[in-house]
Amino acid sequence: MESKSRQVTGQILTQLFELHQTSPQNQPGDSKQITGYCEPLSLRAGEQIQWFGSSHVPTSGQLDLVRLDCGDPTRSGPGFAEHPLESFSALDIELGEQPLVPGSFAETVLPAVDPKTVSISFWFQPTLLKRDGVIASIHSKGAAIEILNKGEYLFGRFGATEFLLRERPLERRRWYFLRLNIELTRRRVTAMVTTPQSTSPGRDLLQMGEDTKEFEIPDIAFNEIVFRLAAGVEGGRWDGRIAEPEIVIDEAAYIWSFADDMEAAVLESVGGAAELAFHQLPARGVTGPHWSGEQQRWSEASDQWNAVHFHHDDLYDAGWSPTLTFDLPEDLPSGIYCFRYQGDAGIDRVPFFVRPAATAVHSDIALLMPTCTYMAYANHRMLIEGADFVGARSNLRPEHRYLAEHRDLGLSHYEKHPDGSGVMFSSRRRPILQLRPGADGWNFTPDTDLNAFLTHLEVNHDIVSDEDVHTDGLAALAPYRVIVTGTHPEYWSTAMLDALEEWQRNGGRLMYLGGNGFYWRV
Ligand SMILES: [Fe+2]
Known part of the structure; x- marks a missing residue:
């Protein structure tokens, strides 16, 4: 039976x-x-x-x-x-x-009237360098700046012109701090990429330190600025982590902390002047650039879990x-x-x-x-x-x-x-x-x-x-x-x-x- x-x-x-x-x-x-x-x-x-x-x-x-x-x-x-x-x-x-448009990213729209200077800074950790992607972008009608990886190399695209921002190749899963000072009236850009010490002394020999480059850029004029993380002006999603983004438009500074409100889909900037909206559900509460390894969960030290992980294939809502x-x-x-x-x-x-x-x-x-x-x-x-x-x-x-x-x-x-x-x-x-x-x-x-x-x-x-x-x-x-x-x-x-x-x-x-x-x- x-x-x-x-x-x-x-x-x-x-x-x-x-x-x-x-x-x-x-x-x-x-x-x-x-x-x-x-x-x-x-x-x-x-x-x-x-x-x-x-x-x-x-x-x-x-x-x-x-x-x-x-x-x-x-x-x-x-x-x-x-x-x-x-x-x-x-x-x-x-x-x-x-x-269907997959790919998680973050976006905010900021007031700007023909600004003289725009400065952008953030930590980033690339996790998929074999795919090209846009790490951050700012644009308004007729004006666009993108920061992107092409394979292992970091580029800046200013209008139609592209510059290599760092001579050395990027390394997957390593944190970098990028600061881009854009003087629009002088048409000058300074790009600084800082790589702190990591837990890999051997790899640090190749990666650690600061790289600074200066360029002359084409004439670009912004009005209202759309600032995106992990997305370009048209598509261009990116795979990796970003922490502590900041943008300064002339005198107005906007900073976002990813260490709190882990379930929020929209984050106010420090001081509350601008809202950053997350799209297609990137992963919050992941380890950031200051993670010491001593705590093993975000709730124990959320300032060390202050990164957001974006993927080009995240899809939360087909919409x-x-x-x-x-x-x-x-x-x-x-x-x-x-x-x-x-x-x-x-x-x-x-x-x-x-x-x-x-x-x-x-x-x-x-x-x-x-x-x-x-x-x-x-x-x-x-x-x-x-x-x-x-x-x-x-x-x-x-x-x-x-x-x-x-x-x-x-x-x-x-x-x-x-x-x-x-x-x-x-x-x-x-x-x-x-x-x-x-x-x-x-x-x-x-x-x-x-x-x-x-x-x-x-x-x-x-x-x-x-x-x-x-x-x-x-x-x-x-x-x-x-x-x-x-x-x-x-x-x-x-x-x-x-x-x-x-x-x-x-x-x-x-x-x-x-x-x-x-x-x-x-
Ligand atoms: Fe199962």
């Missing part, structure tokens, strides 16, 4: 993992063109949701809403099952391309225009739903999770969709690039082939940035190719098998997501006598675990149907 059930389990697993790649007979001719995402991912009946769609080729098609009972197309499952929502009449929608804004009906039953777009260029489904309206009758049983785990794996590239527990595969499904062809979709926690640093943040405000029925043998698709199983049992179960538990705590679980987990509820926040524990102590009964669950903290 046991060997029989083991055999069946083996078959199911094999078939699910075959979802990681498509069979040769099944190979679709055309590549995937349509993607999208929605906001929020989890909501209550009666609340508002937005769908953001994009197609690489202009296309017309129909959007409808489907209830997804089972998103598993394999033979071992109960069979793919979705039902269009009768209360939502399909809409004719033309889709064009919405762009597309909503294609549809829609209020869910108050009486919509709790469940897994998808925006389904079917057009000339193909089909795409964007799932979301619906709880009952707050005032509605709740079921005794809820399936807890592990959305934190979905986020951790979002757009993972393990099947493309391989990982320690799975080899790279050929013959990929369209969703994975799409990921292989589009690096601009942002990474998952299972990858590293090209500079070797870990991916700290994952986001749902972008297309997530595996969060689609049948797209991947992990997580979402097998979780819909559990949904189909509970549907088959006719226990009238509700759907709840990790986000609901994180946000609402115990209140999200309290209506239920039984919570059924997903197949891989791996990532939990403290708030989620606290809520679950309290709910269990109050008599709640947990059915843990996953593997490798309750493992990482988010």
Whole structure:
């Protein structure tokens, strides 16, 4: 008996993992063109949701809403099952391309009226010198100055003219202090690059010291100045860390400290005269130029964790225009739903999770969709690039082939940035190719098998997501006598675990149907 059930389990697993790649007979001719995402991912009946769609080729098609009972197309499952929502009449929608512009950076806009002098200084630590990038820039209409690395060399671009700012090559992961004094009326620039002692005496022989250069620059006139870190005037993102940026426009000085307000997306300058906004979520609270190595966490000495780490492939929010804004009906039953777009260029489904309206009758049983785990794996590239527990595969499904062809979709926690640093943040405000029925043998698709199983049992179960538990705590679980987990509820926040524990102590009964669950903290 046991060997029989083991055999069946083996078959199911094999078939699910075959979802990681498509069979040769099944190979679709055309590549995937349509993607999208929605906001929020989890909501209550009666609340508002937005769908953001994009197609690489202009296309017309129909959007409808489907209830997804089972998103598993394999033979071992109960069979793919979705039902269009009768209360939502399909809409004719033309889709064009919405762009993805990854790369974290910081930006502020400063008043300036034809200034005579502009001085910029900051610490920088390059982490990816094999890629050219713009470390900082200032511009206004018709005027631009960029500080950039071209391979291992540091350049300044003043209008159309470029100068080498330091004769010696830069070294990856070493801190440099740059001061650029720009005398616009005299058309003179002084560039000073200081390299303090590091913990590598040998490398210090090649790198330590101060390099000063002076140049004559073309005529450049600024009015309002846009000052950016890790970004150029047009694109030009950069990989590395920056600390203690300062800009002085004539007599007006603006300085930002990155040592406080670690969660802030907008930082006031010291004195509050200007706001620096972070875009696409660079990593805050990372070690800066004065880190002694004696403290091991930012909260112990935040002045030593005063750097910001930028990556050219960070993507927090695709920022597309909503294609549809829609209020869910108050009486919509709790469940897994998808925006389904079917057009000339193909089909795409964007799932979301619906709880009952707050005032509605709740079921005794809820399936807890592990959305934190979905986020951790979002757009993972393990099947493309391989990982320690799975080899790279050929013959990929369209969703994975799409990921292989589009690096601009942002990474998952299972990858590293090209500079070797870990991916700290994952986001749902972008297309997530595996969060689609049948797209991947992990997580979402097998979780819909559990949904189909509970549907088959006719226990009238509700759907709840990790986000609901994180946000609402115990209140999200309290209506239920039984919570059924997903197949891989791996990532939990403290708030989620606290809520679950309290709910269990109050008599709640947990059915843990996953593997490798309750493992990482988010
Ligand atoms: Fe996992």
